[in-house]
Amino acid sequence: MATKPIFVVDNGAHMSKSKMNTSDKPRIIPNCVMKSKFYPRRTFIADQIDNECPNKTSLYYQLPFQKGYLVDWNIQKQVWDHLFGKIPFKSTGLLMTEPYMNLNFIRETMDQIFFEEYEVASFARYDPATLSAYQYERDTKSNYVLVIDSGFSFTHIVPFYQGRKLLDGMTRIDVGGKLLTNQLKSVISYRQLLVMNETYIINELKENVCFVSLDFQEDMKKAR
Numbered sequence: 001m002a003t004k005p006i007f008v009v010d011n012g013a014h015m016s017k018s019k020m021n022t023s024d025k026p027r028i029i030p031n032c033v034m035k036s037k038f039y040p041r042r043t044f045i046a047d048q049i050d051n052e053c054p055n056k057t058s059l060y061y062q063l064p065f066q067k068g069y070l071v072d073w074n075i076q077k078q079v080w081d082h083l084f085g086k087i088p089f090k091s092t093g094l095l096m097t098e099p100y101m102n103l104n105f106i107r108e109t110m111d112q113i114f115f116e117e118y119e120v121a122s123f124a125r126y127d128p129a130t131l132s133a134y135q136y137e138r139d140t141k142s143n144y145v146l147v148i149d150s151g152f153s154f155t156h157i158v159p160f161y162q163g164r165k166l167l168d169g170m171t172r173i174d175v176g177g178k179l180l181t182n183q184l185k186s187v188i189s190y191r192q193l194l195v196m197n198e199t200y201i202i203n204e205l206k207e208n209v210c211f212v213s214l215d216f217q218e219d220m221k222k223a224r
Contacts, residue, residue: 004121006093009083010128013065013152014177016046018083031079034200035060045082049200059200068099068153070106077113084118093122100127100156100170129158130165137163152177181206 010017012031019026029047036044038055049056064076094114098107107125114120129147136145137160145160153176159169181203188195188202195202213219 004091004093006095007084007087007089009094009096011096011098013063013068015152016079016083027083029079029083031065031076032061032063033075033078034062046079048082056200058197061199065152068151069103070099070110073109073113080118089118089120091121094118094120094124096123096125097128097131098125100129100158100172102127127158129156129160133158133160133165134163150176177203177206180210184210 006021008019008021010026014031015028016031017026017028030049031046033046034044034049034053036042036053036055037058037060039053042053044053049059053059062072062075064070064072064079066072070076096110098110102125110125111123114123128149128151132147132149133145136142136147143162147156147158147160149156149158153174155173155175157171157173159166181199184206185196185199185202
């Protein structure tokens with residue numbers, strides 16, 4: 001019997017990564033809608049901002065997530081409609097990530113939307129660490145896994161033993177991509193040029209030129 005295709009979505013608070021289980025390259029798009037002061041009558045959904053908005057200064061973000069949880073279903077539904085396109089969900093399963101310690105009413109609303117509105121053939125949701133640990137355990141046969149998941153709002157440290165998540169050992173740090181982008185905006189604004197309203201541009205700058213130093217002292221010498 002043929003295996004049913006699965007559409008996999010890492011539904012992050014800032015970026016969405018998705019692909020069919022039969023393909024190699026994921027599609028990466030912003031998980032938000034944006035407005036521009038230069039095009040006041042237009043709302044840009046997800047990667048429309050890259051393809052259809054020439055001027056990316058002073059963009060206004062509308063995010064479906066707040067503090068790591070999905071709270072604005074109207075915005076999220078617009079992004080999902082744009083992302084899913086013409087995927088034949090009646091014959092395609094859906095696997096999607098969800099926040100750690102997700103709330104039951106968010107899960108129930110998500111189930112209702114996917115089964116009733118998108119009519120998916122099957123649906124499963126897991127937190128990102130569980131999926132990462134599963135692959136690592138399968139590839140290495142290790143009984144011990146420690147996943148560090150740094151997202152938009154938080155960083156989670158999640159231990160696993162023999163495939164089981166150790167909830168008592170989980171740690172959440174209030175440091176993520178948003179904090180780093182805001183820090184970079186502040187540094188540039190106080191030293192050079194006021195860019196506090198240029199979240200999109202500074203986030204692109206951060207992702208294109210910033211890196212994790214493997215030799216901090218040496219890199220600091222080069223930066224002087």
